[in-house]
Amino acid sequence: MRAWLRRGSAQxxxxxxxxxxxxxxxxxxxxxxxxxxxxxxxLRTFLERQAGSGARAEVRRPELVAAAKxxxxxxxxxxxxxxxxxxxxxxxxKLAENEITLYKKEITQLKHQIxxxxxxxxxxDENDLILEVTAGVGGQEAMLFTSEIFDMYQQxxxxxxxxxxxxxxxxxxxxxxRHASASIGGSEAYKHFKFExxxxxxQRVPKTERQGRIxxxxxxxxxxxxxxxxxxxxxxxxxxxxxxxxSGAGGQHVNTTDxxxxxxxxxxxxxxxxxxxxxQLRNREMAMKKLRAKLYSMHLEEEMSKRYNARKxxxxxxxxxxxxxxxxxxxxxxxxxxxxxxxxxLETFMQGDYLLDELVQSLKDxxxxxxxxxxxxxKV
Amino acid sequence: xxxxxxxxxxxxxxxxxxxxxxxxxxxxxxxxxxxxGLSSATELVSYWTGVFEKRGIPEAQESSEYxxxxxxxxxxxxxxxxxxxxxxxxxxxLKCIQELSRRRLQRMPLQYILGEWDFQGLNLKMVPPVFIPxxxxxxxxxxxxxxxxxxxxxxGAQGGPLILEVGCGSGAISLSLLSKLPQSQVxxxxxxxxxxxxxxxxxxxxxxxxxxxxxxxxVTLEGSWxxxxxxxxxxxxxxxxxxxxxxxxxxxxxxILSYEDPAALDGGEEGMDIITQILMLAPQLLKYSGxxxxxxxxxxxxxxxxxxxxxxxxxxxxxxxRRDFCGRPRFLHIQRSGP
Numbered sequence: 001m002r003a004w005l006r007r008g009s010a011q012x013x014x015x016x017x018x019x020x021x022x023x024x025x026x027x028x029x030x031x032x033x034x035x036x037x038x039x040x041x042x043l044r045t046f047l048e049r050q051a052g053s054g055a056r057a058e059v060r061r062p063e064l065v066a067a068a069k070x071x072x073x074x075x076x077x078x079x080x081x082x083x084x085x086x087x088x089x090x091x092x093x094k095l096a097e098n099e100i101t102l103y104k105k106e107i108t109q110l111k112h113q114i115x116x117x118x119x120x121x122x123x124x125d126e127n128d129l130i131l132e133v134t135a136g137v138g139g140q141e142a143m144l145f146t147s148e149i150f151d152m153y154q155q156x157x158x159x160x161x162x163x164x165x166x167x168x169x170x171x172x173x174x175x176x177x178r179h180a181s182a183s184i185g186g187s188e189a190y191k192h193f194k195f196e197x198x199x200x201x202x203q204r205v206p207k208t209e210r211q212g213r214i215x216x217x218x219x220x221x222x223x224x225x226x227x228x229x230x231x232x233x234x235x236x237x238x239x240x241x242x243x244x245x246x247s248g249a250g251g252q253h254v255n256t257t258d259x260x261x262x263x264x265x266x267x268x269x270x271x272x273x274x275x276x277x278x279x280q281l282r283n284r285e286m287a288m289k290k291l292r293a294k295l296y297s298m299h300l301e302e303e304m305s306k307r308y309n310a311r312k313x314x315x316x317x318x319x320x321x322x323x324x325x326x327x328x329x330x331x332x333x334x335x336x337x338x339x340x341x342x343x344x345x346l347e348t349f350m351q352g353d354y355l356l357d358e359l360v361q362s363l364k365d366x367x368x369x370x371x372x373x374x375x376x377x378x379k380v
Numbered sequence: 381x382x383x384x385x386x387x388x389x390x391x392x393x394x395x396x397x398x399x400x401x402x403x404x405x406x407x408x409x410x411x412x413x414x415x416x417g418l419s420s421a422t423e424l425v426s427y428w429t430g431v432f433e434k435r436g437i438p439e440a441q442e443s444s445e446y447x448x449x450x451x452x453x454x455x456x457x458x459x460x461x462x463x464x465x466x467x468x469x470x471x472x473x474l475k476c477i478q479e480l481s482r483r484r485l486q487r488m489p490l491q492y493i494l495g496e497w498d499f500q501g502l503n504l505k506m507v508p509p510v511f512i513p514x515x516x517x518x519x520x521x522x523x524x525x526x527x528x529x530x531x532x533x534x535x536g537a538q539g540g541p542l543i544l545e546v547g548c549g550s551g552a553i554s555l556s557l558l559s560k561l562p563q564s565q566v567x568x569x570x571x572x573x574x575x576x577x578x579x580x581x582x583x584x585x586x587x588x589x590x591x592x593x594x595x596x597x598x599v600t601l602e603g604s605w606x607x608x609x610x611x612x613x614x615x616x617x618x619x620x621x622x623x624x625x626x627x628x629x630x631x632x633x634x635x636i637l638s639y640e641d642p643a644a645l646d647g648g649e650e651g652m653d654i655i656t657q658i659l660m661l662a663p664q665l666l667k668y669s670g671x672x673x674x675x676x677x678x679x680x681x682x683x684x685x686x687x688x689x690x691x692x693x694x695x696x697x698x699x700x701x702r703r704d705f706c707g708r709p710r711f712l713h714i715q716r717s718g719p
Contacts, residue, residue: 147462166459168458169459171462171465172462173422173466175462175463175465175466176462177462241705243705243706245705245706249628249677249678250514250704250708250710251514251516251623251675251677251704251708252514252620252644252645253624253628253631253632253636254514254636255489255491255514255633255635255636256439257442257443257446257491258442259515275456275458276456276459277456277498278446278455278456278497279498279499279500279501279515279518280515280518280705281500281519281522282501284705
C-alpha cells in the first residue's frame with residue numbers, strides 16, 4: 001500500500017492534478033497537496049470533525065485522528081521555528097533552517113499518510129483476477145493488436161511478479177488473436193489491473209495495408225476479480241459439465257486425448273470453456289475459475305454501478321464500453337483519455353514494464369483522489 | 381501416389397499386433413513425400429487432419445494439433461503463440477511432424493507418440509505398453525486428497541499418510557499424491573518390469589524419488605503381501621486395477637488393444653480378479669479403520685458390495701460410491717472396520 005510513498009509520490013499526485021484541466025491547469029510543485037490540506041478547506045474541516053466529538057463513534061477512526069493531531073502539532077512547531085529565521089545569531093538561523101527542512105518533510109509524509117488512510121480499499125482489491133481480451137472493430141489488424149496487448153499484459157504480470165496463466169486462446173489465421181483470457185494472481189493484482197478494463201484504440205498503418213494509410217482499430221479488455229471461496233458459493237447441482245467423453249463406457253475402455261471442458265451454470269446460462277491443457281482436470285479447474293469470476297462480477301456489478309456512477313474512472317461492465325486509451329504509432333504516443341495523460345515512448349510502453357506501471361499508478365492515484373473527494377464531501 | 385499409399389497401408393494395418401512394436405518397425409517407410417508448399421503450423425494441422433480423417437483415424441484434428449504443437453514445444457495447439465502458428469517450420473520440424481503422424485496412422489495412442497502426457501498437474505513420461513492414465517483417475521486422486529484433508533483436519537494427525545498403490549503403471553496416482561501431500565510416503569507395486577522402471581523414471585523426473593518405494597510385486601501370488609509388511613501398516617490403499625470384463629476386451633479400440641498392456645486392463649470374467657485380490661490382502665496391510673480407494677467399472681459397485689457381504693471375515697465395508705464426470709458410478713471407498 002505504501003508503494004505510492006516510495007516512488008516519487010509527489011510527482012504522481014501532480015500528474016493527477018495536472019490531468020484535471022477543468023479543475024486546475026497544470027502547475028508546479030507541492031502546491032496541490034497543500035491545497036488539498038489548505039486551512040479552512042473541506043479536508044481540514046473533515047479532519048476537525050473527525051477529531052471533535054461531533055463524529056459518531058462508529059465512524060471515528062483513531063488512526064486518522066492521531067495522524068491529524070500529529071500533523072497540526074508539526075505544523076505548529078514549524079511556524080514557531082520559522083520565527084527563528086529572523087534571529088540575529090547566524091548559527092541559530094542555520095539550525096532553524098535544518099529543522100524547518102526536517103519538519104516540512106515530516107509534514108508532507110503525514111499528509112500522504114492521511115491521504116492513504118482516507119482512501120477506502122475495495123473489497124476485491126487483494127483478489128486475483130481474470131483478464132479477457134477481445135478484438136473489436138478493424139478485422140485482422142484489430143486481432144494483431146489484441147495479440148500485442150495480451151503479450152503486454154503477460155509481460156506486465158512478470159514485471160510485477162504476478163502469476164499469469166493463460167486460460168483460453170483463440171488466434172486468427174495470420175497470427176493475430178480473436179479472444180483470450182488469463183488468470184492473474186499476486187499481491188494487489190486486481191487493485192492495479194482494474195483500471196485496464198475498457199476499449200483500447202490503435203492508430204497505425206497495418207501490416208496488411210498496401211497504400212500506407214493509417215487505420216483505427218479497437219480491442220476490448222475486461223478485468224474480473226476472482227472471488228474467494230467465501231465470496232461466492234456455487235451449488236454443484238447448478239452446473240452442467242460437458243466433455244467429449246460423455247458417451248461410451250469411459251474409464252479404461254477408452255483412450256481419448258480431447259481434454260476440452262465446458263461448464264454451464266444452469267440458473268444464469270453463463271458458459272465457461274477451457275482446452276488449454278492436456279489434463280482434463282486442469283481444464284475443468286481453469287474453466288471453473290473463469291465461471292466463478294464471471295458470476296462474481298455479475299453479482300458485484302449492480303452494487304458497483306450504484307457506487308461509482310458519478311466517477312470518471314469506471315470499473316466493471318459500465319467501463320467496458322468506454323474508450324479509455326489510444327495507442328498512436330505514427331506519433332509514438334499512448335494517451336489515456338480518462339486522465340488525459342500521454343506518454344511518448346510507445347514501444348517501451350508495450351513492453352509492459354515501468355511505463356505501463358507508471359500509467360497504472362497515475363490512474364490509481366486519480367481514482368484514489370476521486371474517492372477521497374467523495375468521502376470528505378460526505379456528511380460525517 | 382494415393383494408390384501406393386493405400387496399398388502399403390492395407391499391408392501394414394492388416395492383423396493387429398500387440399506390444400507396440402509395430403509403430404517403430406517401419407521408420408524408413410514414408411507414406412507421404414516431403415510436403416512441398418506446406419510450411420506453417422496451421423497449414424500442417426489442416427493437412428494432417430485431412431489425412432487422418434481419410435484414413436479413419438479417431439480424433440483426427442486433436443491428433444494433428446497435439447503433434448504439431450509438440451514439435452513446436454507447446455503442450456496444446458491452443459497454447460501455441462500466434463507467431464508460431466504462421467511462421468515457416470524448419471525442414472527438421474517438418475520431418476519430425478511427418479514421422480510422428482506416420483505413427484498415428486498406425487493407430488499408436490498419441491500419448492505414446494509424444495512420449496509424455498499430463499496427469500493432474502504433472503508431466504509424465506509415457507512408454508508403451510505401460511497403461512496410459514485416463515482422466516477419470518484424476519478424480520480418484522482428487523477424492524483421496526479430499527479424504528486425507530478431512531481426516532488430518534479431524535484428528536490433527538501428525539505427518540502424512542502411508543499409502544500403498546497396487547498396479548502403479550506410469551506412477552501417475554502415486555506421484556500426484558506425493559506432490560500434493562508433502563508429508564506422505566508411498567509404496568508403489570506393479571508386476572510388470574516396464575511399469576516399475578517407468579515409475580522410477582517419472583519419480584526421478586519429478587524429484588519425488590525420496591518418498592516412494594517402488595517394488596516389483598504380483599499381488600495375485602499367494603502370500604505376496606508378506607513382502608510389504610516391513611513398511612508397516614498402511615493408512616490407505618489406492619488402485620486403478622484392471623477392471624475391463626474379459627469379454628469386453630475385444631471391443632476396445634486398436635489404440636488400446638494393440639499398444640497397451642492387456643494385463644493392466646483385463647480384469648477377468650467379471651472384471652473382479654484383481655479387485656478381489658486387493659480386498660483379500662487389505663486386512664493384512666491396512667491400519668485399523670484404514671481405507672481403500674478403487675476405480676472400477678460402473679457395474680462393479682453392486683458386485684463389490686455383494687462380494688464383501690459374502691466375505692464378512694475381511695471386516696471391510698463399502699462406505700461410499702462416487703460418480704465420475706460423466707455421471708457413471710466409478711469410484712469406491714471401502715473401509716476396514718474390524719480386528
